Amino acid sequence: MGIAETADEQLSIGEVAERTGLSVHALRFYEREGLLVGRVRRTSGGRRRYTPFDVDWLLICVKLRESGMPLADLKQFAELVRQGPGNEAERLELLDVHRQRVDAQIRALEECRSVIAWKVGVYAEHLARGEAGGLWDPTA
Amino acid sequence: MGIAETADEQLSIGEVAERTGLSVHALRFYEREGLLVGRVRRTSGGRRRYTPFDVDWLLICVKLRESGMPLADLKQFAELVRQGPGNEAERLELLDVHRQRVDAQIRALEECRSVIAWKVGVYAEHLARGEAGGLWDPTA
DNA sequence: GCTTGATCTAGACCTCACTCCAGCTCGTAG
DNA sequence: CTACGAGCTGGAGTGAGGTCTAGATCAAGC
Numbered sequence: 001m002g003i004a005e006t007a008d009e010q011l012s013i014g015e016v017a018e019r020t021g022l023s024v025h026a027l028r029f030y031e032r033e034g035l036l037v038g039r040v041r042r043t044s045g046g047r048r049r050y051t052p053f054d055v056d057w058l059l060i061c062v063k064l065r066e067s068g069m070p071l072a073d074l075k076q077f078a079e080l081v082r083q084g085p086g087n088e089a090e091r092l093e094l095l096d097v098h099r100q101r102v103d104a105q106i107r108a109l110e111e112c113r114s115v116i117a118w119k120v121g122v123y124a125e126h127l128a129r130g131e132a133g134g135l136w137d138p139t140a
Numbered sequence: 141m142g143i144a145e146t147a148d149e150q151l152s153i154g155e156v157a158e159r160t161g162l163s164v165h166a167l168r169f170y171e172r173e174g175l176l177v178g179r180v181r182r183t184s185g186g187r188r189r190y191t192p193f194d195v196d197w198l199l200i201c202v203k204l205r206e207s208g209m210p211l212a213d214l215k216q217f218a219e220l221v222r223q224g225p226g227n228e229a230e231r232l233e234l235l236d237v238h239r240q241r242v243d244a245q246i247r248a249l250e251e252c253r254s255v256i257a258w259k260v261g262v263y264a265e266h267l268a269r270g271e272a273g274g275l276w277d278p279t280a
Numbered sequence: 281g282c283t284t285g286a287t288c289t290a291g292a293c294c295t296c297a298c299t300c301c302a303g304c305t306c307g308t309a310g
Numbered sequence: 311c312t313a314c315g316a317g318c319t320g321g322a323g324t325g326a327g328g329t330c331t332a333g334a335t336c337a338a339g340c
Contacts, residue, residue, distance in 0.1 A: 012286080012287080013286085013287070013288095014286065014287080023328085024286090025328070025329055025330075026327085026328065028287095028288090029327080029328060029329085033327095043336090045287090045288090045335075045337075046287080046288060046335080046336080047286085047288075047335095047336075048287080060255070060259065063251075063252045063255045063256065064252070065327095066252055067248075067249055067252035067253070067256070070327095071326075071327070072326095088263050088266055088267050091263055092260060092264060092267065095256055095259055095260045096260050098256060099253060099256045099257060099260060102249055102252060102253045103253065106246060106249050106250065108206060108207075109207055109245060109246050109249070110246065111203075112203045112204070112206055112207035113242045113246070115200070115203045116203065116207070116238060116239045117239060119200065120232060120235045120236055120239060123228050123231055123232040124232060127229060127232065152316080152317080153316085154316065163298080163299080164317080165298070165299055166297085166299085168317095168318090168319090169297080169298060169299085172320095173297095185306050185307075185317090186305080186306080186317080187305095187306070187307090187316085187317055188317080205297095211296080211297070211298095212296095281340100282339100283339090283340085284337100284338090284339090285336100285337090285338090286335105286336080286337085286338105287334100287336070287337100288333100288335065289332100289333095289334085289335105290331105290332100291330105291331090291332100292329105292330085292331080293328105293329080293330070294327100294328085294329070294330085295326100295327095295328095296326090296327100297324105297325100298323105298324085299322100299324070299325105300321105300323070300324085301320105301321090301322080301323090302322105303319095304317100304319085305316105305317080305319105306315100306316080306317070306318090307314100307315095307316085307317100308313100308316105309312105309313090309314090310312090310313090
C-alpha cells in the first residue's frame with residue numbers, strides 16, 4: 001500500500017491484478033497458457049515481479065479479450081511478438097481481422113438493441129394505455 | 141421441401157431450426173430448460189409442431205441471447221409471459237435492464253475498437269516506414 | 281520469534297450453453 | 311415392403327475461460 005510508482009517499478013501479482021482487473025488466478029493462468037510475451041521475473045523467494053511492460057501487454061490483452069478475442073488468438077499474437085521483429089505484417093493482420101469482428105459485433109448489437117427497444121416500446125405503450133389485451137398470452 | 145407458408149403453418153423442429161438459426165439440439169434444449177412460453181404441440185407420433193407464435197418468440201430469444209442475455213433471464217422472462225397478463229411492468233423492467241446492458245456493451249466495444257485501431261495504426265506506420273525498431277521486443 | 285497476509289504449486293473443479301450419443305420411432309418416397 | 315432421413319428421449323460429454331483448494335513458503339510488522 002502507498003507504494004510509489006516510479007515508472008519502472010516492479011509489481012507483485014496482486015498489484016497487477018488491481019491495475020488490470022484480472023484476478024491473480026487469471027494472471028497465473030494466462031502465464032501458464034503462454035499469453036505473456038516474456039517470462040515473468042521472480043524474486044529470490046520465487047514471487048512474480050511484473051514490469052510495466054508486462055502490465056501494458058496485459059492491458060492490451062484485457063481489451064482484446066473484452067472484445068471477444070479468444071485466448072488462442074491472444075496466444076498466437078504473443079508468440080509473434082516473442083519471435084521478435086520481422087513479422088509485423090502478421091501481427092497487423094491478426095489485429096485488423098479482429099477489429100473487423102468487433103465492428104461486426106457492434107453492428108449486431110445495435111440491431112439487437114433496436115429489436116429490444118421496440119419490444120420495450122410495446123410494453124411501455126401497453127402499460128400507458130392500461131390493461132388493453134393479453135399481449136402475447138398464448139394461454140388464451 | 142417447397143412447403144407453402146400459409147401464415148399459421150405448423151413447423152417441424154428442422155424448419156424452425158432453419159428459420160431461427162438455432163440447432164435442433166438447441167431447440168430441444170431450450171424447451172427442456174423451460175425457455176418456451178407454451179408447451180410445444182406434438183403430432184400423434186410425438187413430433188414437435190411449432191406455431192408461428194413459437195417462432196416469433198424464438199426469434200426474440202435469439203436476439204436477446206445474441207446480445208448476451210443469460211438463459212436464466214430468458215427463462216424468467218418466459219415465466220412472466222406464461223403467467224399471463226398483469227406483470228407487464230416486470231417484463232418491461234427485465235427488457236429495459238437488458239437494453240441498458242447492451243448499451244454498456246456497445247460503449248465498451250467501441251472503446252476496445254479504438255484501442256485496437258490505435259495499435260493497428262502503430263503497426264501500419266511501422267510497416268510503412270520499413271523496419272525502424274523492435275516494436276515491443278522484450279527479448280532485446 | 282510470532283503472527284498475518286500475500287504468494288507459491290499442481291491439479292481438481294466450476295459454469296455456461298450447448299452438443300452428441302445410443303437406441304429407438306415416424307413417415308415418406310420408390 | 312424397404313430404406314432412409316428426420317425426430318424422439320435421457321443422459322453424458324465438450325470447450326472456453328477461468329476459479330478454487332490444499333498445503334507450503336515468504337516477507338513485514340510487532
